[in-house]
Amino acid sequence: MNESDLLGLVRDDQVHRDIYLSAQVFELEMQRLWRRAWLFVGHESQIPEAGDYVTCVLAGQPVIMLRGLDGAIGVWLNRCAHKGAPLVGDTQGRSARVLRCPYHGWTFNLDGSLASTPLRSGYEAGGFEQSAARAGLSPWGEVQVYRGFVFARAEPGDPGFxxxxxxxxxxxxxxxxxxxxxxxxxxxxxxxxxxxxxxxxxxxxxxxxxxxxxxxxxxxxxxxxxxxxxxxxxxxxxxxxxxxxxxxxxxxxxxxxxxxxxxxxxxxxxxxxxxxxxxxxxxxxxxxxxxxxxxxxxxxxxxxxxxxxxxxxxxxxxxxxxxxxxxxxxxxxxxxxxxxxxxxxxxxxxxxxxxxxxxxxxxxxxxxxxxxxxxxxxxxxxxxxxxxxxxxxxxxxxxxxxxxxxxxxxxxxxxxxxxxxxxxxxxxxxxxxxxx
Ligand code: FES
Ligand SMILES: [Fe+2]
CATH class of the missing domain: 3.90.380.10 (Naphthalene 1,2-dioxygenase Alpha Subunit; Chain A, domain 1)
Structure with a gap:
């Protein structure tokens, strides 16, 4: 679908059925509309203590809304930095000082950084120190909290919150x-x-x-x-x-x-x-x-x-x-x-x-x-x-x-x-x- 066909699906007074039916339009919506919108994630009262989290799907991506040790709320992709297992499997919970992946046991601090791997040796010679895996969890994007309502936007841009x-x-x-x-x-x-x-x-x-x-x-x-x-x-x-x-x-x-x-x-x-x-x-x-x-x-x-x-x-x-x-x-x-x-x-x-x-x-x-x-x-x-x-x-x-x-x-x-x-x-x- 080219750009003019895509934009032609919405007229001033009617819309084409393909905006509801097309898988291709849906993918473009997630990329262009949802990832760049301030999406509602959750409410801060759901995670009152450090280590509390809830999970949800934003723009088709699995995320964790997590309260850090400093009380700040972060939104992270719910994807282990090692091999991509979901870091937490339930819709809400409370972790101790770290989140531990259920697959191989890598742990992550509440600020998303990698805390530990179970086998420390074997990484010396490779490019691990510079890798995305070593960098830890991927942040969803910008986060704003207003009157307890948590919003996040995957891609920066105008307008601001x-x-x-x-x-x-x-x-x-x-x-x-x-x-x-x-x-x-x-x-x-x-x-x-x-x-x-x-x-x-x-x-x-x-x-x-x-x-x-x-x-x-x-x-x-x-x-x-x-x-x-x-x-x-x-x-x-x-x-x-x-x-x-x-x-x-x-x-x-x-x-x-x-x-x-x-x-x-x-x-x-x-x-x-x-x-x-x-x-x-x-x-x-x-x-x-x-x-x-x-x-x-x-x-x-x-x-x-x-x-x-x-x-x-x-x-x-x-x-x-x-x-x-x-x-x-x-x-x-x-x-x-x-x-x-x-x-x-x-x-x-x-x-x-x-x-x-x-x-x-x-x-x-x-x-x-x-x-x-x-x-x-x-x-x-x-x-x-x-x-x-x-x-x-x-x-x-x-x-x-x-x-x-x-x-x-x-x-x-x-x-x-x-x-x-x-x-x-x-x-x-x-x-x-x-x-x-
Ligand atoms: S996939 Fe998470 S520790 Fe391996
Ligand atoms: Fe109704």
């Missing part, structure tokens, strides 16, 4: 300040779902506020039927308060409001969201006012986005405090992680709300996610059908030159989706030919 994230940084401040102490803690484990669909099908759906009316009708009808079969005294339980808003009509979603940001990022639900009605649980609002003062607490509680998208790897909700992380594996395979946060110093009810939400909405065993996943996997299969090879993104197009950033749009404007593809085109077009 603060410029790249832009308005997402004050959004992260608002989410972290949902803790009276200003700190979030990952808690309650993770729900991982491996789906047979391209990562972009999942990511664009996070900004798709038109689909709940049809896709999730069965979930809301079921929830309503259960609730109406019970005695109707008092307010609905939290499980119902989380599910019933999915049955809101088009005008609700339209008025939700969205904000389109540079570099593919976005805020959906700037005015209201499905979560607005349960932002302030119990005495929580009071605790927040005492901690942050009236003005800041009101600002924090009023920020109830449906989704804050950190293109291309992550999306956050403020209430409940949950996060979805995209880990693309192949053109037709993506792992989705759903995590929950507890705001430190906040009532336990907030964590319970986040965990309940993940179980009810993001688990493949839930009443919501399976409707989405069924369709995502179906799209991946149906896109190969002969005939129209284009996917429409026309809703809200107002003519050339009107896609300026940042700007506010209605909640159902496909500008939120088009924006992801404009970022895609910019990333894929940069350094054209350099890594094809």
């Amino acid at each position: 603060a410029d790249h994230l832009g308005e997402l940084l004050p959004a992260l401040d608002l989410l972290a300040d949902r803790s009276p102490r200003g700190r979030l803690v990952v808690a309650g484990g993770v729900i991982r779902t491996s789906i047979a669909a391209n990562w972009k099908i999942y990511l664009e759906n996070i900004n798709d506020a038109v689909h709940p009316v049809t896709t999730h009708a069965s979930a809301t009808l079921s929830a309503r039927a259960v609730w109406e079969s019970e005695p109707r005294e008092g307010s609905p339980p939290l499980a119902m308060r989380q599910l019933l808003p999915f049955g809101s009509g088009y005008s609700f979603f339209e008025q939700m409001g969205g904000r389109v940001l540079p570099h593919g990022h976005s805020l959906l639900g700037t005015q209201q969201s499905l979560h607005t009605s349960y932002t302030d649980l119990g005495d929580y609002g009071l605790a927040l006012r005492e901690a942050h003062g009236e003005a800041r607490a009101s600002q924090v509680l009023a920020f109830t986005p449906q989704n804050v998208v950190f293109y291309p790897s992550m999306a956050l909700k403020g209430t409940p405090q949950v996060m979805r992380v995209l880990r693309p594996v192949a053109a037709d395979r993506t792992v989705i992680e759903a995590w929950a946060f507890q705001p430190e110093g906040a009532p336990e009810a907030l964590l319970e709300s986040a965990l309940l939400y993940n179980r009810q909405v993001f688990s493949p065993m839930s009443v919501v996610a399976h409707d989405d996943l069924y369709l995502f996997e179906g799209i991946q299969r149906s896109l190969v059908a002969r005939g129209n090879p284009w996917v429409s993104l026309h809703r809200g197009v107002r003519g050339a030159g009107d896609e300026r950033l940042p700007r506010d749009v209605s909640g159902v404007d496909e500008a939120l989706l088009r924006n992801q593809y404009q970022a895609w085109r910019e990333a894929m077009g940069e350094r054209a030919g350099a890594s094809a």
Whole structure:
């Protein structure tokens, strides 16, 4: 595929099916887009002590996020410097002062340097001292931590971290300040779902506020039927308060409001969201006012986005405090992680709300996610059908030159989706030919 064919796959108002289907496009995405983006790796609360680590896949590469002896967080390729065995095999753990490879027992310090080999002799005559093996673990690239969220970028370049994230940084401040102490803690484990669909099908759906009316009708009808079969005294339980808003009509979603940001990022639900009605649980609002003062607490509680998208790897909700992380594996395979946060110093009810939400909405065993996943996997299969090879993104197009950033749009404007593809085109077009 030549460069103009590649960039021609994304137009201003529609995208070609090959961006979802082609293994070649997927490889180029990993090289040009994912390796040069600030990707979400993990949260520092997952590795509180020196030697703690978690593993994940970034841009198709296995990595370890590790806390060093000095407390700094490093991101390393999970590949032993000797013969390439995975240095750690589990998704999280704690090492002593060194990481020991399970294959031949080479050990590495927490700063990635080689600590020891089991047989010290035999290396004198060769070029070992100058070799990549002797240099130890390979770093992933630059690492930045903001309010506990760890991001990394494999290849240096512009824009820098603060410029790249832009308005997402004050959004992260608002989410972290949902803790009276200003700190979030990952808690309650993770729900991982491996789906047979391209990562972009999942990511664009996070900004798709038109689909709940049809896709999730069965979930809301079921929830309503259960609730109406019970005695109707008092307010609905939290499980119902989380599910019933999915049955809101088009005008609700339209008025939700969205904000389109540079570099593919976005805020959906700037005015209201499905979560607005349960932002302030119990005495929580009071605790927040005492901690942050009236003005800041009101600002924090009023920020109830449906989704804050950190293109291309992550999306956050403020209430409940949950996060979805995209880990693309192949053109037709993506792992989705759903995590929950507890705001430190906040009532336990907030964590319970986040965990309940993940179980009810993001688990493949839930009443919501399976409707989405069924369709995502179906799209991946149906896109190969002969005939129209284009996917429409026309809703809200107002003519050339009107896609300026940042700007506010209605909640159902496909500008939120088009924006992801404009970022895609910019990333894929940069350094054209350099890594094809
Ligand atoms: S591959 Fe790790 S010690 Fe040999
Ligand atoms: Fe959905």
